[in-house]
Structure formats: structure tokens, C-alpha cells
Amino acid sequence: MTMINKNAAQLNAMVVSNKRVGQYHQIILNVGDNAEKCKPGNFVAIKVGGDNSRMVLRRAFAISRVTKNVAFGGTIELIVAPHGQGSKWLCAQQEGALIDVVTPLGTAFGIPTEPVQVLLVGGGYGSAPLFGLAEVLNARGCRVDMLLGASTANKIYAPMEGKRSVNSLRIFTEDGSMGQKGRVTDPIPSLLSDLDIAVVYSCGPMAMLAAINDITMQTEVIHQCAVEESMACGIGICMTCVLPVANAQGEISMLRSCIDGPVMDGALVQWDKVGEVL
Amino acid sequence: MTMINKNAAQLNAMVVSNKRVGQYHQIILNVGDNAEKCKPGNFVAIKVGGDNSRMVLRRAFAISRVTKNVAFGGTIELIVAPHGQGSKWLCAQQEGALIDVVTPLGTAFGIPTEPVQVLLVGGGYGSAPLFGLAEVLNARGCRVDMLLGASTANKIYAPMEGKRSVNSLRIFTEDGSMGQKGRVTDPIPSLLSDLDIAVVYSCGPMAMLAAINDITMQTEVIHQCAVEESMACGIGICMTCVLPVANAQGEISMLRSCIDGPVMDGALVQWDKVGEVL
Amino acid sequence: MSELDLSTTLGNAWFPTPIFTASGCASSGRELAQFFALNEIGGVVTKSVMSKARTGRPTPRMAETPSGMLNSIGLQGPGIDVFIEKDIPYLVSQKARTIVSIAGETVEEYSTLARKLRSVAGISAVEVNISCPNVENRGLVFACDPEASRRVIDGVRRTLGGELPIIAKLSPDVTDLVAIAKGVVDAGADALALINTVLGMVINLDTMRPHLGGKTGGLSGPAIKPIAVRAVYQVHAALPKTPILGMGGISNGRDALEMIVAGASGVSIGTASFGNPTALVTIQNELRELLHAKGFASLRDAVGFAHREEAGK
């Protein structure tokens, strides 16, 4: 039996840097040797608000990139949107601050054993883990095309250095303020029929993932998506983060997106039943 | 009818400096013009813990000294013991931080109209308001003798510059680590019989105030003491900070130490009934 | 935006805004007047007054708890006669709309209090705090006993006649809050105040005994907000026509709006004023802005909005 949370550790990570990038903060944390265990798709759970905080739950953030850094040992990068009190607190942490993290958590993106052609689709800060994923796929010899979308330009996260591992990158904004005007899902049907894509990897809002899945279900293409459900614990003990997923036999059960996800096989997720009683 | 809290205002005060002094922190806050309304004996109520704090109540601190400062306008000084989470948070605030304060609150020490001889007795951080008081009394031409006591040396707060307004200062520690070994109350009976003292001013733990009052009650000497009861609001609306006090007719009622105190006539406080049901 | 109609009614009493002090958290009003004009808010709910003067419970009377506090005041107060003589005229002089909170140890005491208030000018409504021990029945709190609750309200209703609206203030420490609410409404309450504090305790680890002089105390503040919202929602669902004065942990405009869409026609602010003497006006301003931002033309449209039918169901 595989051990749940088997790579996870709770540790105090130092903030190595914290920079604003558009509407997001790029935060680099020193997690030492633990970085070696972090794979694209995994996430960290962070204690927010300091000692006297009224916030009792951790916040989940995707690990965007993992680096082996000479000065600090291993570091992980997060791309954080200042949303509510907890993420705002995180975005306000300065270099040198110590942060209580549990990492790495959750499933990772599956990497093809063959150098196939893949499509990466990200919405908003959902692009964060895709650049780290692209590096791995690229090293495996895959051809990586990427589509990023958001409502507006400064919600697009697309760092310069990230583009190196990507063969093509197209950007879509709903207001047309960057790249093409429209939705990131618009070009997918033609891409899937024109190119020989084996896997679509996606990360972003649930509605986007569901829309992508509608498209891939018409094809033979595998859809690996990183879902985002509210999580109270991040380690599988609370049962709050569930969504309906079928197994190979077609039996549907409520799986925990923190340990059976966030990366899931899109074809098995019962998108129309998310948020319903089974 | 006098207005309750009539000088009080809620304002954001900047931390001008924060220095460790023995076991205490000397914290100077810029309160602008409001400083002019602060008198020895008054206190401030401070919001602690920042935006997401689970601490919902303000913390009360005596105003130690008031200064007119060229750079900042009016400042007030606090002497803070890092006791629990709230006071520790305050002691950790750095220069430049903005702090939400309500000030000045409560009654002030009564100042004699004639230049009489007075004795000031402080326990622990209770000495804080006494130096500001000494300045005022000194300016009025009073002879000011001061006794300070604490369990041990670094709980004695007796700043150099404060001593200027004091004719004599004697220090007592229970462990003998500074000044004389013993209690601050020990010398009071002989001082009251040897010197022509008109008023004893006291500030410190309730047990010390009660002990002083036992002594002054044997004499004609007036005892003005600053009491310290747990306060939820500091402004007279919650009724948590009460203690039994007689009026001129001898009728006892539960007075609020935040608006009818902290400075009270020791002779009227019913020391033996504090904490009892009337 | 200044056009947005914030006015509300509790029974036949009209108030320009839905923001009230909470009983026992504004003393007699004078103390807060330094921080804002008392007629700027919806109204002042006075500290519960009894027929005789009371010195209350022993100290310590408070303990801070995570996102809340316990209090054990024991209804210290001057008694109804001094209250009518000294406190009401002050509130009237400030043009504050006043809801007088009364508390008793017997059904008769509540009626006596109501009788004294009947002829007093300048009162908008009477809040009947039934979270008091009933000395005639083993000290069982009135609000925890459906029959005793009814009898108190019935007595007050008969004494007051039809003029002044009665707001019955209930305790959340019961198995079936809706049943108690229905009982007091049947007995003549025009409106309900929900919720009083939740019974709690803190142990002092220095003395190794209960920290409060009165051992147990009432829990208030943000910690109890989810309990209060649930209470208001449940009772509004069962009694949609009965106005509710909602309270429990409201500290900002969002909290106030949550309570209003759950079913409250007005909200009382208690503990938040201890942390922030200007809380009432801040919350009132935030609520106005939020209602506007959410597209409501008036407060009235927002009351109970969370209960609306789901589209397509």
C-alpha cells in the first residue's frame, strides 16, 4: 500500500524573495532538501497570519518551480494572487521571514514515457505549475505548446525564463488587453485536430477545466488537470475537498482532491456532479 | 454634567521609538495635539495583534510621560511589560509602525494647589506614571520623595532623566538585587510620622496599594492611588472593571475603574471587598 | 449612493438606519457620545435594567477568548426608577432613538418594569431580555423554558397595551430555538432579538479555578457569529413576518450584511465597540456602501435575501 503524504514534511521555510509580478506575487521559499521531493502539480499548505491569527486553516498554493540554489539549497517558487486575508498576509511577507509550510502535498502531473506532443493550458495563476511542468516535459523530449488565458493582461502570469521550455505560447484575455481577445479554450478543438497531441495538461478555474474536458472527451487525447477545491487540511484528514470521480469500473466516489488530486484524470472527474449530492 | 471620556480620541499613532529597558519596553508614540490633553494618571487603550488578530479587546497602559517634540508634535511614553500575547505584540512593534490608540482615558492624579510635601510609591511598571507626575508636582513647588519596589532589579523602572524632579529616590527589591532588600511599603510608616507628608501617590499591584492604604488610614495623609482592574473596553461601556468604592455619604457602589479611575481616593476604595459580591 | 434607503422598522417603530448598540455594550449612551453623535445611528439599546439597583457579580468579570470574550456582569445597574429619572432624559436630549432593555427575576418583575415604562416619553421600543434566572423556578433561565418565556412576554404585552413594540431577546443555549421564538411571538412579541451570549467558561491556569468571579460567563464577539447567523436564518425561515434584531460578533459591514440577508431587519453591535469605540458608525458606513455595491435600492430589499427561491427550482 502506498503511504499517503509520503514526501510531506512540516518545516519553517525562509522567504528568499517576494516580488510583485502583475497582479501576483512571486514568492521564493527556502525548503532545503525537501525541494528535491517537489514535483510539478504538487502543492504546499501554508500557515497564515502569524501567532495570534484568527485564521486557523492553512492555505494551499501550487508549487510553480523548484530550483537548486547555491546559497540556500533547494527553493520552491509560488505565484500568489492576493485574494483574501490569508493570501494577502503571505504576499506581505518580507525577505527573511520564516513561514510554516507543509510540502510537498498531493499528486503530480504524470509525465509521458515517450517524447510525445503535449498542450498545456493555464488560466490566471493556474499557469504557475505549468512552466515547471514544461521544463520536465521538454527534458523528456516532448513538444510543448502552451495557451494561457485570463480576464485581463495583468492576470496573465508568463515569465520570460519560463518560455524557454515552451515551443509556442499563445495568450488570450477576455478584454483583449494582451494577446488575443477571447477565451483560452477557443483554439483547443482545432489544435487537437490539427496537431498530434497526446496529452492536454490544464490548471485553472474549475469552469475552465470542465470546458477543456468537454473538448478532450470528443477525442482520444488524455486530459490531466489540476483541480482546485476548498481545502481545510490539505493532508486528507477532513474530507472537505472532495469531488466525484469514477474509477476504472465506472463506480463514482467522492475523492479527496488533496491526496487523490490536485492532478486528476479529467475523463474520470464527474464535472456535472461537482457540488451535488451523489 | 461632565462629559465622560471628554478628552478621548481614537487615532493612529506612529511608534517613534521602542527601546528595551530592563524587563520593560519604553515605547514612544506620536499622538500629535492629543498629547496636550494627557495628564499623569491617564491611560491609553491600544488595539493589539494587527488585522487578523484573534484578540478582540484593547490593552490598557499608563501614560508615563508626555513630551512636546519638535519633529513629531506631541508624544506619549509608555513603559510596557511583555506579559501575554497582546503586550508582547506591542513590544515587538518597530519604529514607524502605526498603532490604533484611544487616548487619553480615565482620571488623572489630583495636584495639590499648595506646594506641599508628597510621597510617590511605585511597584514594578507602576513607577511609569510617577515620573511624569513628579515633574508636575515639582513644578508646583512640592517636595517629592519617591520609593520604588519590585521583586528584582530589572523590574525596577527608574530612568535617569526622571530622577531630576525627585528630591530623594529609594529602591527596594525583594531579592536585594538592587537598592535595599525588602518591600517598598516597609519604610512608609516611619516616613509618614517623620516627614510632613500631605499626599501619598501610588501606582502598582493591587496588593501593594491596599497595603499602603492600610498605613495611610492610620494617618491624616491623603492616598491617591492608580488601580489596575481587567478592562474590556476602557471607556465605561462594559462594566467589567468595577471595584467597590464608597461615596462621601459612605454608600458603597461598584465604580468603573476606567472612567471613575484609575486614579481613586484610596480611603474610599473598599479594599477588603474587591472581588467579592456586595 | 446617499439616496440608499437604510430605514427599517421593528414592530411599529421606525428607525433611520438598522444599526443599534447591543444591550449592555453601550451602558447608558453617555460614554459613547464622545466618539459619535448618538442620533447618527439607528438607535441605542440600553443596558438591561431591573426594578431594584444591583451591584452585580464579583470580579474578574471578563476573560478574552479566541476571537471573543466572556463576560459575567450580573446585570449591575441603578434600578428602573433612577434609570428613568437620569438616563432616559439624557438620551432624549441627544435625540437618540431608544430601545429600553428590561430584565427580571419573576414574571411579575417584568410586568412591573413594563408598567413603569408605559408612561415614559421618548422610548421607541422595549427589549425584553429573558436570559435571566427565574427565581421562582429553580433558577432556570426564562429563555430556556418555552412556557416561562411565553408568560413573561404575555405579562409585558398586557401591561404595555398595544403601543410600544416588544422585542423578545432569546438565548441560543436551547435545543429548539424556533419553538421558543414561536411561543413568544404568539404571546405578543412584535420582534425578536437574536442572540444573547452563549454560556462559556475559562479556567485560569494560575489559580487552577474558573477565571470569572461568577464561574461561567457569556461568550460574545466574532467567535459566535456563525451561531448567530444560523439562529437568525432558522428563525426567519420559520417566522418570515417577524422582524429580527440580529447580533453576535458583528464587527464590520460585511458581517452586518450577512446577518441582514440571513433575515435581520436591524443589527446590534456589542463586543465590537469594546475594541473600537467608533465601530457603530464605521459599520453603518460600510453597510451602506456594500448594499449599494450589491445593487440594493434599500435595506428592506436585502432583509432575508439569502432565503429567496433558487432560480429554476
Place this chain on the structure above:
Amino acid sequence: MSELDLSTTLGNAWFPTPIFTASGCASSGRELAQFFALNEIGGVVTKSVMSKARTGRPTPRMAETPSGMLNSIGLQGPGIDVFIEKDIPYLVSQKARTIVSIAGETVEEYSTLARKLRSVAGISAVEVNISCPNVENRGLVFACDPEASRRVIDGVRRTLGGELPIIAKLSPDVTDLVAIAKGVVDAGADALALINTVLGMVINLDTMRPHLGGKTGGLSGPAIKPIAVRAVYQVHAALPKTPILGMGGISNGRDALEMIVAGASGVSIGTASFGNPTALVTIQNELRELLHAKGFASLRDAVGFAHREEAGK
């Protein structure tokens, strides 16, 4: 200090320490085993299991609240058969002392669950979670109805025989907790677990509806600690011989000690594990140090210490 005796008993079951997981806050144990060895703590209380598999309530199932959270899981689980087949052997393999929590919708279902557990090796006690809607009686929660509570415990007692201790887990959402406690002890409970979550609600101001899929949820975490301490203190005062497993907001050693001196023989840690996966061991270490610092020779001496006679009274 390592000498300090932390051991405790609940009925005839012995545990090396008084620190337990809380039902529903440690799943089946495996998830936490990465963070500490399950046999290091007093024991694991498993998620309440029902006779059939259940998918539970719709999402969202949680909302954070000031110093607490609401949950609405709806007892999702694999059903007793799969549980016995898969989860118990794992816990046994880890040498974890195990308290199995059971939940039912009818009195009969509880007895059925007890019957299945009777012959299972490696169980230290059964916790009976009676905070479930009684489908035979208008969905009224068993724990809110003294008679239904008694009947559940009575049925489980008869089925189990005298061997396994029964811990009845009560809800704080009742008018008279002591009466319910007495009833279930009369019916055969060896110990009590106090408290389950407090019913609450959060409104989502984006959708302007109750945030949780199940509308209401259970409030847990530090916010409810004063309610839990009060409940434990009250019940221990009334039933000093009945061991109590105390819970509700315990996040550090001081909280645990507060609960113990109020009258708990053991404590369960729920929500704190969500914020801190190593909470149980941290709390256990802090408790050991605190007991030592306060001069206790054993945990046993501290249980109920806040109730001791006052000197000279």
C-alpha cells in the same frame, strides 16, 4: 519529568496518554502517520462509520470563521464492513490504540454497528456519535432528545455486552446537557465525549446564499473552546465519577490542561490538526511539561482539579 504518569482510563480501557484524535479529524489514521507514529499518542478515534457507504453532503463543505471553521461532511465513509476489513487492520498494524466511532440513523442501526464491532480484535472502546438526525423521528438529532439518546446507548450496551467501554458523544446544542449526560450514563455509557460541533452558518456574500452545500455546518476550533470547557465542567460537577473525553478548540498544551482540570480524563484534538499536522504530539509534549511545572505527579491528579474545595470554605 519523563517519570510523570500521563496514563488514563476511559471505562475499563487504559491509554498511555490522554491525547486522542477527534472523530472525523484524522480520517482512518494513515494520513497522519507520515507526521508522527500513531502509537505515540493516547489513541486514534476513527471517523464515525455507518452501516452502509455514504457519499456525504454536497460541496462546499467548509468555511473558515473567526478562530474556527464550519464543516458539513455528512458522514461520508465506506460503511462498517469495508472499515473493519481495511482500516482496523492498518491501525492494529501500527499498534495504535483505537476507539471506533459509530453513527446511525435509527436506534437499530447503532445496534447493528455494535454487533459488527463485537468480534473485532484490536479495539479499545466504541464512541457513539449520537449527533445524527433520527430518521424515525422527524430528523430530530438523537443527542438533542434525552429519550432517543438513552435508547441508542441502551441498544449499544445490550449488543456489546460488558466488554468494550462505550463513550457517548454529546452535542452542546441542547438546553440541558447534564440531563442528557445523566440519561446516557444511566443507559450504560461508561464515559462521555464532549463536545461535538456547534450548529452554525456562514452566508457567502458573492452568491448571497448559505455558503455550505448543506446550508448549516458544525462550528469547531478555538472559537468554541469556552463552550467546551463549560460543558466539561458542568457535566463533571454533576457526574464526577464518569470519565470525560473533552474536546472543542484544543490547540496547545494549555488548552488541554484547561480541559483536564475542568474534568476531562482525556482530550481529543480535531481542527488543530488541520492547521498543524503534528499538533497531537506537540500538545502532548506541552501538556507533559505543564503538568510537571504545576507540580502534578500524574495526569490523574489533575483531572477535575478546578473543582476542588476552596480552602477555608
